[in-house]
Amino acid sequence: MGIQQIEVYSVTLRYKEPFRIAPGASSESRNIVVRILTDYDVFGWGESSPSQRVTGENTKTVVKALDRIAPKLIGMCPLRIEQDVEAMDAVVEGNPAAKAAIDMALHDIFGKTTRKPLFMLMGGYRTEVLTDLTLGIKSPKEMAKDAVRAVRRGFKALKVKVGVSPAEDVECIRLIREAVGGDIQVRIDANQGWTSKQAVEVLNKIEKFNIQLAEQPVPAEDIKGLIQVKKNSPIPVMADESVHSPEDALHLIQAEAVDLINIKLMKSGGILKARIIAAVAEAAGIPCMIGCMGESGIGIAAGAHLAAAVKNIQYADLDSDILLKDKLVTKGGTKVKSSMRTFPKQYGLGVKELDQKLLGEPIRVYK
Secondary structure, three states, rough: OOOEEEEEEEEEEEEEEEEOOOOEEEEEEEEEEEEEEEOOEEEEEEEEEEOOOOOOOOOHHHHHHHHHHHHHHHHOOOOOHHHHHHHHHOOOOOOOOHHHHHHHHHHHHHHHHOOOHHHHEEEEEEEEEEEEEEEOOOOHHHHHHHHHHHHHHOOOOOOEEOOOHHHHHHHHHHHHHHOOOOOOOEEEEEOOOOOOHHHHHHHHHHHHHOOOHHHOOOOOOOOHHHHHHHOOOOOEEEEEEOOOOOOHHHHHHHHHOOEEEEEEEHHHHHHHHHHHHHHHHHHOOEEEEOOOOOOOOOHHHHHHHHHHOOOOOEEEEEOOOHHEEEEEEEEOOOOOOOOOOEOOOEEEOOOEEHHHHHHHOOOEEEE
């Protein structure tokens, strides 16, 4: 029982409209898709959605990392996932988004081999997951209109991007809360856009609007600033870009710098290490969110299975496939209804068919 072949595909997926956050705007997501084939006719899908800003990766560096990783995995047992991840780490340092694609595909194979949906094999705590919908940065009035449209579509939680102008951020939150009423969960994400002083000022001003959490208010490396924000914020503070690994999570917890942690498969290197982050956080009483980058339905399915499996992953921001115009997964994957991610009856990740035109031909085949 071994890995027989690894295929690598390059895909470009367009957003429905330019998606703006504090560091900049994007009109498309350039991803790498991996298919791992075994010698017993089972295969698994995985996806890498790299970010130069967050993980220091792009599609070229992902492929370069896979050029070193994939040959080492040929012949190894796909079900011995921890051993496979150890082998990846031994040949390539860092490159978590590249490793995430392999890790996902191995977990997909695990589920298909055992003939179970992946979330059931990893704990099965939930059978569906509530996700928010993210509102990219626009004028406050435009964002309020987007919020209303999202709620009309059935979303019960909104993640609001802020961090460009403190004054506009406050006005944006005020208008959104007025527009959607008091029953909708509102979360904010500054994407490192504020100083610690600005963050404290804004968070105290918007406390009255019932904000569920504030994500990454200051630059990732500014741990002292994060500590100050947490100490002086009336709103729970979540780390995102500051936490890539279990070690990062432990460091911030020991520093009393966060109330919550956002786990992303692209930062952690996949499901295996993401589960370790969640366990470290749970031991300290720190709830987690599962987030996403620009993944298609493949990566979103992986995140949703993890969120369903693990009790301490109490929040989900799994909406990138909704924001994308191009739909890579055409059959299977997870669906969204009234803010809830639901799972198909298929095994593993549940991804059954992909758009072959979007996928194209493999750019690498390792045997």
